[in-house]
Amino acid sequence: MNIYIDEDAIDDKPKCIICTQPLGSLVILDCQHTFCEACIDEWIRKNASFPLCRRQVETNYVLTKISDLHICNQLDCLPVRCLQCQKNGIQQNRFKKHIKRCSKSRITIFSDSIQNRLNHIKSTIRSKYNSLEIPTPQRRVTPTIEPIQQQFTYHSPIQNNKQQIYNSRLIPTTVRLSCLENLANELIYDIFDYLDTNDIYFGFFYLNNRFENLYINLNNAFQLNLSNISKIDFEYYHKNVLEPNKNRIKILYLTNPFTIDLIFSPPRLISTYNQIEKIVFDNIHSKYLINILKHLICLPKLHSLTLSSIDYIENPSILFIHICRLTKLKYCQLTYQTKETRLIDFNECQQSSIENFIINGYFPYESLEKFLICFPKLHSLSIHRLVRLGDYSFEINFNPIELKNLKSVSFELDSIYFELLKKIFKNFFTYIEILTISVFNSSANFFHAEKWEEFISSSLPNLRILDYQNRYSGAMNHFICACRSGGFSSEFWTNKQWFFHNQYNDRLKSDDGLFFTINPYRRKTHEFYWEHYYNTRSNIHEDSFTSVKQISIHGTQTYMDCCVYFPNVNELTIYDCGSISTSLNKILPLQQLNKLIINSKKFRFKDILNLINVTSNLKTFKLYYHSIDGDQLKIIEQSDIYQSVLNKNQIENLEIIHCCCSLKEILFFSQLFSKLKTFQIEIIRKEFISIMRYLLLKMSHLVFLCIKDLPKIYSNKLNILIKSDNLLEHYFIKFINRDLYLWY
Known part of the structure; x- marks a missing residue:
């Protein structure tokens, strides 16, 4: 409940006479009086008249909204007072945010709410911790629920003494309430075991001194994820969680470009978080990225580092120099973008302890030898993209390097021809067991099965798993693939259980296509075309795509049955109008989606709304949008689907x-x-x-x-x-x- 600072000094006109509160969603009647939309709608339905002039109207009277932003903005700025903490001067439009943080707010919790929350924790929080690659508590949730059920009393219709309790009025007619404060500390800590540190702080820290002390004395190692948090919430969090618990934080995940600047300003402050084992900094400004890297050497337990720059990196060499100085590091994922690709200088780099390295950025193959010299302990290496800087008349003579620990390599190739690829692998990667290769519009040799057989037999004797994708476009590449792809079904390939599929949109007569390994399909992303080559005659089975998390859909749906299904997809990108159809649920679980991208301006907005309507768990939406005029927007707003x-x-x-x-x-x-x-x-x-x-x-x-x-x-x-x-x-x-x- 909120009231005006000085009730007598406020004009009655900006208030609704029904609820006596500042006007919310503003409507005006024929009599020119203004009211809150919800208030007047309920009044008319009950009384069939106007409140002031008492004019009789139909109960289905159409309300007229006032859209004047100036009036609405003035109403939003009216000062109010919180009756709980007595704070004055809160603007009306900020009152809801204040209530969420109000130190005097009282929380009433029903026992079934606690039980539902813990059931939700079983299915979501554990998977969330697993994705962070940390050990989760092995405690079962059921024993935690039982003591809660003992302390909270239900008034259930099936209780034998229902009538007696009701008649004696010992408790309210529906349910007996109990305070959370009545729970033992041990039971509250059991609940905390299954909650994120952020949830514990914002849900319990400000309840009272007891819960504040319970939070402060938590024995758990902190794992902090500060995404989508407001600045004022962050300031509270920084003061009460980050600063007092520097020595307890083991995992720090920051995606906001502002928070990194605030926590580590000056950058040397990161050295005070001496228990950190894993860091994820996403969307960090290049200036702060370099400065923070200089001080990570002071973190003795740091073994996992993920960095992503939000702007251009002038010289990636400096990143590798500082990363090599982190002597305890085992895992590193580095994402950067440059305005132009140039050689990376490793002359100042010392040998690194990193075992798993992922590079998301343009990396020149000319720098590959010096890179591998600096990272001799690699077990897996992934580079997106491996590019060629020089022209085809100039080749580098590599010195062979034995990397016996390196078992998995993943490259996305750009302007690397087949013979050069063979040369690279012959010198550096002869011990690998897992190979992932992606090429685009490559030379004809990448479609030549016999050349691949010779390459694998001579240079990759230990290869067990091959994950190959060749994306092509143009009539010539389409023709070459059609002619030569049959060679990949010979005895050499079938004996190794390596099967291939050529996917293209035959119905649209397109020359774009994808040639890839299948059974099993190992990638988390996939390009799907509505076309008849997904059928039982191919090597694709219904359960071939269990690894796929992100799917992109092209083309127009065909009338033929599709035998593939993507059971674990949670991100969907759609490129063509025909791909928005009622048949999407036949190939993927729409209710499971949390991210949707519409990558075309040709869609009707009502079709987009229909899709959103059946993806109830959607959290992120990216739209390639074309302008809609005001009249069309009004028509959409009046539709049932809207x-x-x-x-x-x-x-x-x-x-x-x-x-x-x-x-x-x-x-x-x-x-x-x-x-x-x-x-x-x-x-x-x-x-x-x-x-x-x-x-x-x-x-x-x-x-x-x-x-x-x-x-x-x-x-x-x-x-x-x-x-x-x-x-x-x-x-x-x-x-x-x-x-x-x-x-x-």
Whole structure:
């Protein structure tokens, strides 16, 4: 409950006379009186009249919304007071956020809510910990539920003494309530075992002194994931969790480009987190990336490092130099982008202890020999992409290196011809047992089965697993693949249980295709075409694609039955209009999806809504969008499918690509996806002020905003707007690669 600071000093007009609260969703009647939409709708349905003038109306009277942003913004800025903590001066639009953190808020918990929460923990939290590659508690959940059931009393219809209890009025007619404070410390710690550290903090820390002390005295090693957290929540968290528990944090996962700057400013502070074993820094600014790398050498237990830069790296050599100095490191994944590819200098690198290295970036094959000299203990190596810098007339003469521990190699090749590939493997990778190769529009030799047989027999005698993909386009490559792919069914391949499939869209007469190994299919990603080559005559079976997590769908659905299914997919990308169909659920579990990308501007928006409507667990949505005029938006808003999506969707992350959205379109998306926490868009620049004011006032859950493709002057404009209109108290602004980032 919230009331005005000075009730007598406030004009009655900005208040709803029914609920006496600040006007929320504003509507106006024929008598020109204004009310909250929910209040007046309920009044008319009950009384069939207007509250003030008592005019009689039908119960299905159509309400007229007021869309004047200026009026709505003024109402949102009205000051209110919290009756629980008595804090004054809270703006109406920020009151919900205040209630979530209010130190005087009281939480009532039903026993069935605890039980449901623990059941949910069984199926989700454990898998979440497994994905972090850490040991999970082996304690069973059932013994934890039983003591809770003993302390919480149900009033169940099947109890023998129901009538006696009801008549004597010993408890309320539905359920007896009990306070969480009545639970023993041991039982609360049992519950904490199955909760994320973040959930424990935000759910229990501020309840009272007892729960604060329980949290402080946790014996668990901390594993922190600070994604999609607001700035003010982060500040509380930094003060009460990070700083007091530096010596207990073992895993640190940061994806926000702002949080890394705040925690490790200056960068040498990272050396104080001396128990960290695993670090994941995603979307880190290159300037901070280099500075932090210099101080990671002070972490004696760090064995796993994942780094991803949000902007261009001028010289990747410096990254490898600092990584090689981390003497305890066993696993490293490095993602970077450069404006141009050039040789990487390893002359200053010392020999590294790394055993598993993943490089997501352009890596010149000319630097490969020196790289392998610096990483002699490698067990697995993955490079995306291995490129050739020089022309075809110049070749490097490698000195052979014996890497007996290196058993798995994965390369995505760019401009590397077949004979050069053979030379690379003959010199460096003769001991490998697992080979993953991806090529695109390669030379004809990559389709030559006999050359592959000779290459594997002579240079890769220990090879057990081959994962091969050759993506091609153009009539000539299509013809070559059709002519030569039959050679991959000879006795050499079948004896090793290596089977191949040539996939192309025959129905659309396209020359694009994919030639790949199958049974089993080992990759987490797959390109699927609606075409008749997925049938029982091929080597593909219904359970061939259990490894696939991300699927991209092309083409138009055929009328033939499809015998493949992708049971573990959670990310879907669609490229063609015909791929949005009712048959999607025949090839993948739509309810399981948490990320959807529509990679085309040709879709009807109602078709997109139909798809979102059946993907109820969707959290991330990326849309290649084309502008829709205001009249079309109104028609969509009046449709049943719009209302269904409005009420059901759980989307928290939205990115709109290749379209400068107007204020009307921003209104449309923000109302449809009201739970957004992160929003990435391009906007019409002349509406920048109006759009930013609306987003900051109306989107209560939003904590991270990215406006793409803007001149740098707009960061100053945004700062001036926020301060002049008093829109935010706590916020950070960054400008990276013509993109404006706001975190608040």
